Amino acid sequence: MNFLVLVKQVPDTEKVKIDPNTGTLIREGLDITMNPLDAHALELAVSLKEKFGGRVTVLSMGPMNTVDVLRNAIALGADRAILLSDAALAGSDTWATSLALAKTIQELSIQYDLLICGEKSTDGETGQVGIELATLLNLPVISYVSELIEIGRDFVLVRRSVEDAHEIWKAPLPVCLCVLKSVAEPRLPTLSGKKKAMDAKIEIYNVKDIKIDPEEVGLKGSPTRVVKVFNAKVSRNCTIYMDKDVPEGINRLVELIRRTLAGEPV
């Protein structure tokens, strides 16, 4: 059984900066980490490999410092790590990213029964790349997977969590699963895992290696353009009740609740 996990490097969203000209993230000089949801996807793959055998490949597209994130993936149990990195890819939107990843999978003939991705990244929060990629690869997709119930030679049985219900789906292999946190709880890297990661070779490819037309990816190849970035303006004039005024604040709130319950204007 072979597993392919998409991994994204994300910045610490608390301290990010954006390029005012392009509206895209300035990734340089930021602490980066593996997108937290991808860690759950990776853990699912590694735990299945440990049970049923096979190989776990992690694939990422991003700047060169993504190597650190991929090394961490190896420490956590991945067997092979592939990075697609090229200046021509900078500024890719979800379409251009999906296209580049699809070409990489095809060009390198990466084998997989399950393509697993986290629900979304903590920076872009689009949750689109996994599904767009699967569509380009003509794979069936089950999204919002909360639990993998059973995996057989040619099928997988999963629980899917949507607004009104849990659904149990049976899908053929290969399949793309977009998973929620609950599929697996990520482990901490072991000392031997860390050692293995230190010696591991991270395969790095550029657009030429993968025969990607640079016009088709990056900002140029992206159908969407960020035209404006602005600060979300949220502020109200707050009446503060503190110290000895706290009871007055509670009174006001009680009165507000009473009026609202009575359907009176507030």
Next chain:
Amino acid sequence: MILVLNNRVDRNSFELLSKARKLADKASMKLAFLLISNSKKNVEELTRFGPDVVILALHERFERFSLDPFLSTSKKILEKHSPSIVLAPATTFGRTLMPALAASFRTGLTADCTELDVDEKGNLLQTRPAIGGNVMATIVTPFHRPQMATVRPGVFEIEEHEKRDTIFIEEPVENPEDRCQLVRVEPKQAGAKLEEAKIIVSVGKGLRKKENVELAFRLASLVKGAVGASRAVVDARWLSHDHQVGLSGKTVKPKIYIAAGISGAVQHLAGMQTSEIVVAINKDRHAPIFKVADIGIVADASWALSELIRRLERDDDGSRQ
């Protein structure tokens, strides 16, 4: 043509149609609604929100969403009607189908928009929170059609539109193929109904311990409201994800939003800032939540909730006498 796409006639459909009607008028475009479903129950209700056309694609397969049959069907209908803008709610339905559709048409897709507009050239201006809600970004798709966006539920007002002669078209659906098979459906218990509550008592880690969450439930039941939560509370498993308000949770706009022990990370603010009245209760006078509140009470959140319960329980007794 602006096309709104959904798998049921629900409030998400009404919100999207209400907003899209304004965009269509501004850009002199037609407005269509595409319903892919197993039944045409309530379709007449759609006419209140002003679509020029309602396209129905009906098949028993469409009772529950599955990507294969929904993708093949919607793709065919979009090819036929070639809308220049396609909108769907950012629900599990829209967030699964739309990326697949966008990839099929090799076009752009903007996720989870909170504001939409059109310019004079018919470009859709898609605005969404970016980078963990730190900023808002406006995105366009200048050279590809259709322009596609998923829209966050609960953001746009439902507004009825004057009646017009809506045309109903039923598109034939041939038995659509599905590589996946639905084995079983287990309905979820009715949740907190956050989106519909008039009063929301939302809790953060400032409640100090899990047991104190019970206070929020007692207060919520007294005021016939619902319990919301910050992400930190959900991550700590004090409450399930159904309760989470914010960028990666729900967007709510109750009459009164009580933020108890929530410091007010931008991600949280993204989900509650359209509430009518925001009341913040926090020990830290400098917590960012006070900047977006109308009433700020600087006090221990658990104590304040107990106090509110005590006062309102007295009301309750009074009314029963």
